[in-house]
Amino acid sequence: MKNKGDVFSIPSIIVLGLLNPCKLKTKIMNYIQNLLLIPAFLVFSACSSKADFPVSRVTPAADISAKKSKDGQGNFNLEIVVENLAAVDRLDPPGKNYSVWVVTMEYGVRNVGKLNVKNSKKTTFNTVTPFDFYEVFITVENKGDLEYPVGIEIARTKI
Known part of the structure; x- marks a missing residue:
């Protein structure tokens, strides 16, 4: 003892x-x-890291999550899974597309693509970018090739 x-x-x-x-x-x-x-x-x-988007005031039924991972070449993969998101033409005011944006430390805000939704139950968006990002957000836009967001923001999350 x-x-x-x-x-x-x-x-x-x-x-x-x-x-x-x-x-x-x-x-x-x-x-x-x-x-x-x-x-x-x-x-x-x-x-990898995963984040859920908060409930949107514009599209409250939408359930959105994002996953970020790094590949062997040093690029960053972004996967967004969306459920119950209304088509952009059904919003008030309506738009032409949902644009996906990332916020980076070195290069600011970058457009990484369009989220294609046709009133479906589930949609998946995948992209690869050389930019390391810490935040993701989705906007309703009337053009798809914008340098900066001008439309209504649907949801935003840190990742």
Whole structure:
């Protein structure tokens, strides 16, 4: 039994472990498992990040999520999954398309494509961009090739 002021040294721990080899084996296995879990967690958490968009005031029925990942060439993949988003011509005021934008640290706001929705239950948007981004947002636009957003913002999230 350990008294106040007793300090266990490495040899005493080994001796105690030899007296009870099952406890020592269990402690070593737990330690190894914890060491292996840390790098695995870091690898998988560094591969991708996911974010849900908040409920939109313009299209409240829409359920939107985004996933960002980095590929082997250093480009960034963006996948957006949209459910129950109304077609742009049904909005008030109506538009021609939904544009997807990313916000980058170095290059500001960038248009990365159009989200094609035809009153479908589920739509998926995928794109690859060289820009590392930290925010994604969707707007209703009357043109598809805009440099900067001018239409109504549907939803925005940090990722």
